[in-house]
Amino acid sequence: MNKTLLFSVFIFTALGASAQRLIAKDAFIRFYSSTPMEDIEATTNTAVSVLDKTSGEVAFQVSIKNFTFDRALMQEHFNENYLESEKYPKASFQGKLVNPSAVKWGKDGVYSAHLKGKMNIHGVEREITTPVTFTLKSGQILLESTFYVQCVDYNIEVPTLVVAKIAEKIQVSVKTKYVPASK
Amino acid sequence: MKKFFGIVLWFLSVSVQAQEEDLMKLLNAVEGPAPKEYVSATFKGSRVVNLQTNEMPARGVGQLIISHRFGTINKEPLYNFFGLDVAQMRVEYSYSPTGWFNYGWGRSSANKTYDAFTKVRLFRQGHGGGSPVGIVWYSSSNINTTKYSDGIDHYFSDRLSYAHELIFARKFNETFSMEVVPSLVHFNLVETPDVPNDQWGVGVAARYKLGNRTALTAEYLARAYRPEAFYDPLSIGLDVETGGHVFQLHVSNARFMNDPSWMMQTPGSWVKGDLYFGFNLSRVFTHKAPKKAQAPELL
Numbered sequence: 445m446n447k448t449l450l451f452s453v454f455i456f457t458a459l460g461a462s463a464q465r466l467i468a469k470d471a472f473i474r475f476y477s478s479t480p481m482e483d484i485e486a487t488t489n490t491a492v493s494v495l496d497k498t499s500g501e502v503a504f505q506v507s508i509k510n511f512t513f514d515r516a517l518m519q520e521h522f523n524e525n526y527l528e529s530e531k532y533p534k535a536s537f538q539g540k541l542v543n544p545s546a547v548k549w550g551k552d553g554v555y556s557a558h559l560k561g562k563m564n565i566h567g568v569e570r571e572i573t574t575p576v577t578f579t580l581k582s583g584q585i586l587l588e589s590t591f592y593v594q595c596v597d598y599n600i601e602v603p604t605l606v607v608a609k610i611a612e613k614i615q616v617s618v619k620t621k622y623v624p625a626s627k
Numbered sequence: 628m629k630k631f632f633g634i635v636l637w638f639l640s641v642s643v644q645a646q647e648e649d650l651m652k653l654l655n656a657v658e659g660p661a662p663k664e665y666v667s668a669t670f671k672g673s674r675v676v677n678l679q680t681n682e683m684p685a686r687g688v689g690q691l692i693i694s695h696r697f698g699t700i701n702k703e704p705l706y707n708f709f710g711l712d713v714a715q716m717r718v719e720y721s722y723s724p725t726g727w728f729n730y731g732w733g734r735s736s737a738n739k740t741y742d743a744f745t746k747v748r749l750f751r752q753g754h755g756g757g758s759p760v761g762i763v764w765y766s767s768s769n770i771n772t773t774k775y776s777d778g779i780d781h782y783f784s785d786r787l788s789y790a791h792e793l794i795f796a797r798k799f800n801e802t803f804s805m806e807v808v809p810s811l812v813h814f815n816l817v818e819t820p821d822v823p824n825d826q827w828g829v830g831v832a833a834r835y836k837l838g839n840r841t842a843l844t845a846e847y848l849a850r851a852y853r854p855e856a857f858y859d860p861l862s863i864g865l866d867v868e869t870g871g872h873v874f875q876l877h878v879s880n881a882r883f884m885n886d887p888s889w890m891m892q893t894p895g896s897w898v899k900g901d902l903y904f905g906f907n908l909s910r911v912f913t914h915k916a917p918k919k920a921q922a923p924e925l926l
Binding site for chain 2: 465467496509514515586
């Protein structure tokens with residue numbers, strides 16, 4: 445083991461790390477609440493995300509105000525009454541792949557893995573684990589994940605008047621296509 | 628050699644730690660500076676009670692408002708069930724083809740008045756910078772369609788009157804909003820030559836939120852021309868929001884609902900107890916849904 449070798453290994457790792465970062469400025473997030481009385485859907489493709497292939501870290505951030513509903517009034521209520529976006533303008537997730545070796549970044553294919561990390565919605569931070577799928581195809585990376593969020597877990601108060609129209613568990617779907625960070 | 632290896636290891640672990648912070652930094656850098664934001668929901672409804680607010684239905688949304696003003700509270704209240712035996716009513720429908728423009732039609736019982744109105748947003752109150760107030764211009768044209776009983780031949784234009792409101796609204800915080808509304812009413816026909824055709828006033832209104840879905844409101848219009856027969860309209864209301872509806876319940880000395888009448892010709896007086904219960908009930912209809920965001924796909 446000589447100094448030069450060690451040093452070059454070190455430099456290489458450092459350089460490698462920066463090249464392994466991928467970003468997305470147009471990450472897609474969809475909320476879906478389904479009850480016998482009403483289905484409510486909200487979407488946005490303005491979330492931002494960072495993926496670090498080396499460490500298996502993934503982070504997301506989205507402005508609550510950017511979610512679009514079918515009805516403008518629902519959107520207003522969502523911001524004003526439920527998510528209180530004035531007080532809590534953003535939701536975020538920061539986590540790591542539980543089994544980073546499950547994804548072979550150099551090889552095309554569909555890989556299933558689990559993400560574990562901190563979800564922050566409505567000012568409440570919770571530890572969550574969610575299944576995630578990476579689809580790799582000729583240099584493109586697509587992340588997909590679907591999980592459920594319980595309103596009570598994040599102190600989101602649903603008044604008794606509309607309790608039949610809003611599901612207790614809201615389905616959240618995330619779909620992100622990454623591009624290299626250097627761009 | 629061992630020592631050197633240790634240093635490198637330490638260095639590596641530090642760099643990993645820094646990396647985690649870097650990730651959030653990078654995320655914020657990717658997100659870029661926050662776009663210019665505007666204050667929303669200064670008031671719950673497009674009206675406080677009778678006075679317009681700076682709010683209007685969103686782009687592609689139509690709004691139906693049905694309003695009632697019952698009979699006077701102080702005239703044989705028990706016999707007349709606090710005035711609820713009789714009612715003046717108004718129905719209006721408006722539509723917003725864009726987020727800053729709204730137009731509509733209405734019909735009010737008082738003087739069997741038909742009206743057409745437009746509402747234009749000129750400025751929005753900024754969030755952290757930008758304009759300190761939201762400014763909206765509202766105008767209505769009103770046609771009195773009652774039969775004349777004075778035996779005089781009238782022009783059609785005699786039936787017309789106009790109201791203009793320039794709304795300066797500010798949301799001070801999550802619970803308190805206020806507006807000042809310089810107003811002008813023009814009557815094509817007035818009863819005597821010494822009554823001015825143009826009558827000015829300044830409206831003041833406020834909203835105080837009691838909870839996420841209820842709010843106390845009040846409005847007052849001070850008139851420049853003050854004949855003895857009429858009083859300044861003052862109303863106190865409660866906004867209740869239930870999903871797609873907004874209920875506005877109130878007590879007011881103004882019983883008329885078409886703009887020229889309630890603004891300049893309110894015969895009731897608070898001091899004398901000429902008060903009326905009333906409500907506005909609004910319901911919105913989405914004509915055009917906003918565009919949905921598209922999920923990214925692999926090429």
